[in-house]
Amino acid sequence: MNLGLILICGVLALKAELPVELAPGSQLRSVDVVLDCHYIEEAVGGFPGAFAGSFSSDPATLVLRGVSIADDGSLDSVTNYEAPGTNTDSASPIIFEVSASLVPVPYAESLLHADCAGEEVTCEISPYSLHLADEGPSQASWFMGTLKLSSGISIALVLKVSSDREEDDRMVVLHPRLKVPVSKEGTVLTTVEFQLSSRTPTLRTRLGTSVTLDCSFALASSSPLALLEWRLQHRGSGRRVFHYQAGDVAQAEQSTAHVDVVQLLETGDASLSLHGVGVGDEGTYICLLSTPQHQAQNIIQLQLVEPPRVRLFPEMVSREGDGATTLTCEISGYYPLDVSVKWTREAPDDKDKVPISGSSTYFSSHRQAQDGTYSINSYLSINTATELGPITYSCHVSHLALEEPITASAQLRAPEQKTSKELVGAFIATFIFLAALVGLLLRRRKTVDPKSKKSLETSG
Template identity: 30%
Template sequence: MKKNGYLLLGLILTLNSSSVWGAAVPQLQRAVDVVLPCEYVLLQTGHGGLGFMRQKVTLILRNITMSTEQQMDPLPDYQLPEEPEMTIFEATVNLAPLPFAERLLHVECEGEEVVCEISPLFSQFYAAHIRLPEISIAIVARTESTNDVSDQPLSDNTIVPMTVGLLVSSYPPLQKASVSEEVTLNCEVWGDTEGVNVEWHLQKDGKGQRLNPEDDSHITMTQEEQEGRKDLSLIIRQLLAHDDGTYICAVTSGQHQLQQILQLQIREPPQVTVFLSTDPTPTVTCCTNRYYPLDVEVSWLLNGVPVTHASPITSSHRRNKDGTYNLTSYLEAPMPPTGAPPDIYTCAVSHVSSDDPIEVQVHVLPPETMVSSGILGFIISFIVFIVALKGIYMFAQTMREGEREMKKTK
């Protein structure tokens, strides 16, 4: 009994240890201040018409909550200068933890180029837009001032306190994908998400259209919502070439409207095949199929050198049902003289989907070599045919012998 008691105790301790080690790593939250160089942009009317006034300012995002898995050294709060060298917009951010907060925190430290613009909206509201290579952020903030700021230039070197009421983020701003893949165009709203609406639009070839998932089975809009966050991303399944374009996530909340612009580029590399035909004249044909976008360049090489003895004939672009394109190029290929080595023709296809040209080769043999190859091919085919006949005959013999044995047994 005593031994069994020790075993039971050991089992309990082992299970308890496993549950501790298997538990999720707790997330630590902390508030940080992010300082960004920015530009104040004001639309003005002058004698020459409408124009933009730009002024360098500083944007401080105070109290951004970030989550980490490990304890970090404390960071001092940003101290406002008594006499600022330029106007400072001090925006307090009382939102849920932002997954990109740490990315914003290190932008200035790493010396990266960041696009940041602040513009007045109406009454006491400002809009700020922050763009990095992999993330775009739009913010609506309200000032404590009771004055209408929509058409007023900034006072010199002042501090403008604000509170962020709504933030819209998307990442990445540019995606590249192939036909038949699935992509998610990210668009998330942070803040008071009650009453928030979203519309997705597609801009292409100078035309715009509103996307409606109810009318198109290959697109879906997520509606995941947590406290202080709403995911309004667009999912596109089984991509087609015509899905290429500029997508706009337009978020409306009360009187405010923010939008995120995302680029989706379809990049489908061409499928290249080359073959030789001798009737009526020796010709090499290069088929370039199922590529997108349209721009493609086909060139010919003979033994590694650009072809100069003839000009290729190239067809027009032919469009497939999925929006991809086909193109065919023909080139006369005279046979090399008797006794000469074979000529190597290379079809080189350049396309934006590939960093290097796609090259496919075909060999054009001297006449006697082609005849010999033809005879050899006929002999091999004949041998294969005879072997197959012999196999069928032996199989039939085996079946007949089996039937005789069965009759004898009966």
Template identity: 35%
Template sequence: MMMIELVWFGCCLAFVYGNGLADVVIPCSLLEVGGMGHSALLSKTPATLIFKDVLVGSGEALETITPFVPPSPPDPDAILIEAKVSSPQIPHANLLLHADCNEQEVVCELSHFFTHESSESSDPAYFMVSLAVEGVEFSTTLVLETLTMKKNESALIQNKLGLPLSPMGTLLTEVIFLVFSDKKSVSAPLRSEVVLTCRFKQPAIPLAQEVGIEWRMQHRGKGEKVLEMKTRLDDADGSSVVHAERGGSTVDATRVVKDGDASVTLSDVKVVDEGTYICTVTVGPLHGQQAIRLHITQPPHVFLSKEKLYFKSESSQTLSCHSTKYYPLDVQMEWLFISPTDKEPLLFPDQGSLSSHRQHGDGTYSLTSHLSVPSTVSAGTKIICRVTHLDPHITLSVSLVVECRQPDSYWWVLGFLIITTLFFMQVMR
């Protein structure tokens, strides 16, 4: 006899079966746009999404608490969408199971989806679902298709959607297409190669043979196409059509066909490549999107204006610390010292002055800090310039040690002449 566990995860409910399948219940919002033009308003209606037969693996150890119970009698005002998940399966479904236990919010947004061939009154109806787990590098977009149900006089109709409900009061659907990414944010150094992940799944029997991949980049209100590909799942001759707007951007057509992998590779990334990349996968009449944020980072090169520091007189000397060719702009510079009798570095009371930020042609920045070192600083004191960029726990430091005071060149020359004169006088005797 098959064992069944009923588990309630705060906001997420899971019915876990002995075969590693689970039914997961997630609170959701139905998004609708009302009005026209500038007066259009976005409304949100509470909904509940029930994923059926989600593959979570047999290793899940879940304790029995409280099961989800649909309203009895069925409520035609409640939006309960039951989605069958068999093929394709939802990737990383365990994240949904454990989100509440890990104090992570599951963001679920639901909206009507219309293909070129469908309309508001068409049967079946389609819905698009966007799922993301807070604090986790994973998100997915799913397309749900309603299962055929006879509209008869005794059938219960959902009041807002106008669609027939099951005897349990749920709208029966199945997942037929999904696009997902396990990296919503990527950081890459300048001039490196970076991969932005985007994958898709569809039923074992494909919805269509034609697949379209488009990558676009948006940054500061501007958008541009990066790459577009058209191929076929039965493409044995390798006749894919690829148009790359950005040089050095590629999508592997073989992996698109074989693995559903639409990831794009960007080579030699620059500051201008930073932005939000939108991956759109189209299969037949359906499409889904994922957005991946690309951050460009470059640590600064730090160096001092002098290799040695010693005082010739009682006047102070200026020591400069140069932080160059870094990105982004966020940088902090500070001066410290360790005297021969100290064990830990101390901040200079006077931190000197900063130059203005200078931007180079490649988009990177430079900054200089000038420190006035008083002559009272004793020999053997170590002066440190410490630079923090992005991560406050990672710093770059350069330093020098103050050397013994050297005599003024005038007195040194005079002393040399006196000694030389005395030497010759002794020789001439």
């Protein structure tokens, strides 16, 4: 981290401690953003498109020259980048100076303040082959810069290096490694011709929701948009979701997919909206944009999750019968397939829940519903005759869609334990029995046999 960034982070930390409202009139300021990168190149003998080639990686520096950053006064200490100077030996540093005069660099402020925000920036630069070869004697060299922030932002920059230089009294100096012209300071001067970015390289959503896959771009005026295509790859198969070619009508391959063509052409917003997503919409989405010369793509992972519903029955277990009881933990409606189930038992004297494993636990087979979600049952066999006290049995279910496991519990009553409902029921039954008995005796006294009564009178 250079001194300029240290000072910026210090100012931002101070502002975070003091709740001072920023001035409403923040101004844009032109600053240099310097990033540590890796220059990636296929080893000699490889060819474009080859599989499993060997690649070399060398340290490199990417300098985004004069990008516009909102300044509220915290950028006063920032200084412009100074190149180290020309070095013609084989160990010459690889430094790319990037001009954003034709196409702006998106999320430049996030790149500048990445260290202050505790983010990591991954930067790679590699040679880029044109979609269509240049014509004429003024052949250009091209590079692709790929930037990724740990917060999820991804940026692809197509960089152009022109071999045309103003004539002077000296020979053109080439970089010993890259074999392209360098400036007086030994840096490779490039211009952004095409940029493609996304702030959602990975999305996770529930079934039935609507989601937007972010994809934005900007082009130099000399390179108009020729094609936009969204494709979905999943489990070895692929299909086209949306297609637009300049001059033609946009084609959505599925009714739930939509791209706003007006925003596409006016603002460079190529985002794909999906409505009511289902299991069949999960996978890797590719946002592919082409000009007559360039082609670049964003890759966005869409993962669907649905949390399980958990029910344990019976909720109350008695010791009646032969002493064998099976508890059923019903887990349903979850996606994806993987689910973890653990059983525990807890007695009043236990400090912690005791895990249960072995032959007393077993599972049913998985079942899949029409909406793609899964269900499974987990069983626990218990012998109530061997348990002397009240026991709590619990089923703990973990799943990707859950931040914490879901727990469902069942109670095993102690032998002498009677619930309040049972006590009230016994009292009522006893009262009714006694009342019926007293009533019966009273009726018998009133209904004495008349012959028996006359016999008593005669004998008297």
